[in-house]
Ligand SMILES: *[C@@H]1O[C@H](CO)[C@@H](O)[C@H](O)[C@H]1NC(C)=O
Ligand SMILES: *[C@@H]1O[C@H](CO)[C@@H](O)[C@H](O)[C@H]1NC(C)=O
Ligand SMILES: *[C@@H]1O[C@H](CO)[C@@H](O)[C@H](O)[C@H]1NC(C)=O
């Protein structure tokens with residue numbers, strides 16, 4: 001299948017620099033989707049979540065109390081009561097997901113909770129706790145029974161003290177990663193680069209997956225309805241982090257976050273074609289399972305559906321013209337991209353409200369051309 005790819009980069013030169021690159025690929029890329037589960041009672045079980053087959057990674061959220069002598073605690077809304085060993089019932093669910101090839105990770109941290117590391121010894125203590133209770137180690141009482149999780153997700157959003165020791169925790173955890181038993185590490189930094197909590201950790205330790213939160217972060221998320229902010233930030237992340245796979249983290253519905261929701265058609269038609277160009281592109285992360293279940297967002301953005309959507313909306317005669325506001329560098333500059341028909345893209349670049357340039361891309365017999 002031949003697929004169009006468009007890259008729009010802006011520079012801080014006098015004018016926006018618009019580079020449009022076309023690459024022709026014969027591979028039908030599929031986008032891996034990672035989803036957070038555990039913070040809403042009405043989102044279904046882990047088994048149900050994995051049975052949709054919409055996700056490659058399910059992240060259980062959260063272990064939100066740990067470190068500095070605190071007795072660690074998980075919080076999974078009312079999915080289960082951790083105080084009475086009730087969460088061991090998740091053991092079967094976790095194994096059901098893993099049997100489908102879905103990786104299941106435990107997220108530590110979160111926006112609420114009480115966590116922090118006080119020293120290297122503390123990091124070691126927490127690492128041992130995670131290893132013995134959730135991973136390949138042993139303990140008389142394991143919160144999720146004998147299921148062995150695939151890894152640990154760092155969603156560190158609060159800081160306590162100046163020295164953080166997340167690097168140490170990551171290194172201790174990674175020491176358990178062997179060729180016979182893989183232990184994956186992921187992180188969920190905020191989109192402003194570098195991340196205030198995890199910047200140094202991501203610089204020092206290789207994380208397998210980094211799902212960047214492009215929400216609740218006006219300035220780099222889509223809150224201003226300016227997609228360039230998001231693309232600029234994505235570019236900075238992908239060029240700065242050279243290891244691991246990077247995921248675009250998005251709210252699964254407008255209600256899922258205070259800001260940052262990207263309409264699914266905009267994601268399919270503009271954002272994904274651009275960000276897939278990055279060598280270290282891994283896929284899309286969604287917050288949360290509950291919101292996704294309500295909105296059907298993941299169902300829509302699965303790549304085959306993105307394509308079908310295009311064909312359905314623009315295959316007939318009454319194709320609606322759509323305009324996407326891509327960005328603005330100053331009050332007199334506006335950059336638009338208009339997607340018109342299935343095979344034709346119009347890019348309109350305006351200065352001082354006058355049309356400056358219109359580029360029309362059209363499919364030709366051999367591929368795409370100007
Ligand atoms: C995604 O999940 C929905 C249920 O939430 C299901 O109807 C749909 O078939 C799934 N899509 C794919 C591509 O698996
Ligand atoms: C070490 O971790 C355990 C949990 O495994 C916790 O109960 C204990 O308080 C921690 N010890 C210190 C000194 O932080
Ligand atoms: C650890 O706990 C002590 C005593 O409760 C407190 O003074 C200190 O600020 C805490 N440090 C961190 C990093 O949480």
Ligand SMILES: *[C@@H]1O[C@H](CO)[C@@H](O)[C@H](O)[C@H]1NC(C)=O
Nearest residue numbers: 177178179182183184185208
């Ligand atoms: C663990 O090891 C596997 C290969 O054995 C590797 O692919 C993976 O990236 C490693 N994970 C971490 C967190 O180092």
